[in-house]
Amino acid sequence: MEWTEWCxxxxxxxxxxxxxxxxxxxxxxxxxxxxxxxxxxxxxEGMGNTLKVAVLALVLGFLxxxxxxAVRTFHDQRREExxxxxxxxxxxxxxxxxTVIRGTPMMVQxxxxxxxxxxxxxxxxxxxxxSFGINSGAYVAEIIRGGLMSVDxxxxxxxxxxxxxxxxxxxxxxxxxxxxxxxxxxxxxLITLLKETSIVTAIGLRDLTKAAQLVTGKTYGGFxxxxxxxxxxxxxxxxxxxxxxxxxxxxxxxxx
Amino acid sequence: MNGKQNEVLIQVRGxxxxxxxxxxxxxxxxxxxxxxxxVVVVIGPSGSGKSTFLRxxxxxxxxxxGSITFDGVDLTNPKVNIDVHRQKMGxxxxxxxxxxxxxxxxxxxxxxxxxxxxxxxxxxxxxMQLLDRVGLAGRAAAYPGQLSGGQKQRIAIVRALCMExxxxxxxxxxxxxxxxxxxxxxxxxxxxxxxxxxxxxVTHEMGFAREVGSRVIFMDGGVIVEENSPAExxxxxxxxxxxxxxxxxx
Ligand SMILES: Nc1ncnc2c1ncn2[C@@H]1O[C@H](COP(=O)(O)OP(=O)(O)OP(=O)(O)O)[C@@H](O)[C@H]1O
Ligand SMILES: [Mg+2]
Numbered sequence: 417m418e419w420t421e422w423c424x425x426x427x428x429x430x431x432x433x434x435x436x437x438x439x440x441x442x443x444x445x446x447x448x449x450x451x452x453x454x455x456x457x458x459x460x461e462g463m464g465n466t467l468k469v470a471v472l473a474l475v476l477g478f479l480x481x482x483x484x485x486a487v488r489t490f491h492d493q494r495r496e497e498x499x500x501x502x503x504x505x506x507x508x509x510x511x512x513x514x515t516v517i518r519g520t521p522m523m524v525q526x527x528x529x530x531x532x533x534x535x536x537x538x539x540x541x542x543x544x545x546x547s548f549g550i551n552s553g554a555y556v557a558e559i560i561r562g563g564l565m566s567v568d569x570x571x572x573x574x575x576x577x578x579x580x581x582x583x584x585x586x587x588x589x590x591x592x593x594x595x596x597x598x599x600x601x602x603x604x605x606l607i608t609l610l611k612e613t614s615i616v617t618a619i620g621l622r623d624l625t626k627a628a629q630l631v632t633g634k635t636y637g638g639f640x641x642x643x644x645x646x647x648x649x650x651x652x653x654x655x656x657x658x659x660x661x662x663x664x665x666x667x668x669x670x671x672x
Numbered sequence: 673m674n675g676k677q678n679e680v681l682i683q684v685r686g687x688x689x690x691x692x693x694x695x696x697x698x699x700x701x702x703x704x705x706x707x708x709x710x711v712v713v714v715i716g717p718s719g720s721g722k723s724t725f726l727r728x729x730x731x732x733x734x735x736x737x738g739s740i741t742f743d744g745v746d747l748t749n750p751k752v753n754i755d756v757h758r759q760k761m762g763x764x765x766x767x768x769x770x771x772x773x774x775x776x777x778x779x780x781x782x783x784x785x786x787x788x789x790x791x792x793x794x795x796x797x798x799x800m801q802l803l804d805r806v807g808l809a810g811r812a813a814a815y816p817g818q819l820s821g822g823q824k825q826r827i828a829i830v831r832a833l834c835m836e837x838x839x840x841x842x843x844x845x846x847x848x849x850x851x852x853x854x855x856x857x858x859x860x861x862x863x864x865x866x867x868x869x870x871x872x873x874v875t876h877e878m879g880f881a882r883e884v885g886s887r888v889i890f891m892d893g894g895v896i897v898e899e900n901s902p903a904e905x906x907x908x909x910x911x912x913x914x915x916x917x918x919x920x921x922x
Contacts, residue, residue, distance in 0.1 A: 495734055568769075570765060570767055570769040571769060571771065573732055573763075573765070573769065574763075574765065574769035574770075574771070575771075576732065576755075576758060577730055577732065577758055577761070577762070577763035577832075578758070578759070578762075578782070578783035578787065578831070578832070578835060579755050579756070579758045579759030579783055579787040579788075579835060580755070580782075580783055580786060580787055581755045584786055584787075588782060588786065589771055589782075592773050593771075593772065593773055
């Protein structure tokens with residue numbers, strides 16, 4: 417007898433009130449959560465949305481963070497009397513952005529985006545990616561700024577004393593050294609994003625977590641679906657962690 | 673090294689540098705001149721403003737008052753493009769400040785290629801010549817992390833020389849070195865002085881000051897207290913502050 421048929425039988429038995437053995441129940445639950453009515457497709461779709469939101473958010477967050485970090489660093493490294501009004505205003509805007517974003521809950525930001533700013537839009541993936549991207553940008557900015565500041569000030573002085581200008585020194589000397597700290601931190605940011613995106617269920621986006629909720633609703637409970645997605649998240653995070661660690665080791669070894 | 677010996681290269685007038693909005697007065701009106709071919713040694717107790725003075729010369733610190741004229745150009749004029757003049761002023765730091773992510777050769781050719789727009793071949797030829805002179809030609813492909821402190825500092829000196837500067841500024845070049853490595857660095861500096869390079873050297877090496885210096889400046893409290901030939905300054909100090917300083921260090 418095929419496994420699916422057996423599970424269908426178990427399902428009927430259970431509905432009739434037969435008490436199943438632990439093993440039988442396990443098989444039945446697994447069947448219900450993942451196989452019946454091709455439910456696995458819901459997880460695949462959910463995982464696709466989760467990954468889309470996380471990756472798009474990281475790209476957007478990186479671009480935003482880069483601009484903010486550039487403004488903040490450039491401003492701080494200029495002599496006071498030379499900064500100029502324009503740069504000062506930009507710097508203040510960047511400071512407000514990081515303060516507000518880092519000082520309010522992600523959930524609140526997401527709800528404001530979905531139900532206030534874009535309340536008529538149905539592009540939930542877009543809204544989620546935008547919210548998370550804007551949120552991530554504030555953290556990425558600090559990662560990049562911290563990475564640049566972690567390079568010894570003597571490096572900038574040595575570059576400038578050789579006649580290289582500010583941008584040349586940044587490009588050839590500071591940034592290559594800062595990247596060693598920045599890239600692994602960005603990898604960790606992606607891991608954080610991947611997990612945090614599970615709150616997009618609040619705006620009705622069918623991500624991986626939502627898939628579990630929907631299945632749980634259809635099958636009247638059961639732990640299988642939730643445990644299943646937990647396992648999928650864990651697997652994704654472990655793969656990413658492995659990649660980040662490899663990258664970190666690579667970068668460390670390049671400094672002999 | 674060039675035919676214009678004894679011409680004033682750097683003229684410093686009434687130099688002031690205050691930190692934290694005037695709270696810390698590192699320099700309080702320093703006037704000095706540095707002639708071509710001279711080796712000026714700056715000595716003084718910790719915190720007397722020696723480094724600040726040196727770092728003002730190439731505007732790593734921006735003076736809060738006074739003026740610095742280099743090769744006839746007032747560097748404190750805001751319109752001056754300081755990068756152009758820094759090319760001609762080599763600087764050697766206490767902690768070497770080599771670029772750890774680049775090979776020794778790349779450390780040396782970066783500025784000639786990016787600033788002077790020389791091609792790689794020419795820059796590398798010049799770098800290899802200089803490496804050969806300090807006995808480190810074999811380490812061209814090494815990374816700074818693979819070198820000893822003394823080797824690093826010798827590289828730092830020749831890295832600056834790759835730009836063919838008109839003056840070399842040294843800020844305690846041997847203070848971070850193990851004692852057995854001090855000699856090899858001082859020897860390179862001595863050779864450089866022998867070739868007629870204009871040098872301003874902040875150091876605690878009184879032997880070097882006495883032997884190589886054409887003039888010694890004693891600083892304390894952000895001013896020049898005494899200035900003389902090494903023989904006079906060490907043999908016949910006039911101020912009490914210099915006397916007590918020498919009593920401590922000699
Ligand atoms: N960036 C800075 N910010 C604030 N104060 C500073 C800064 N740089 C130097 N100072 C202060 O200026 C004074 C002179 O410092 P400087 O480094 O020039 O002394 P120095 O003679 O080189 O001493 P040392 O022999 O210890 O190197 C000190 O009181 C120092 O604390
Ligand atoms: Mg000093």
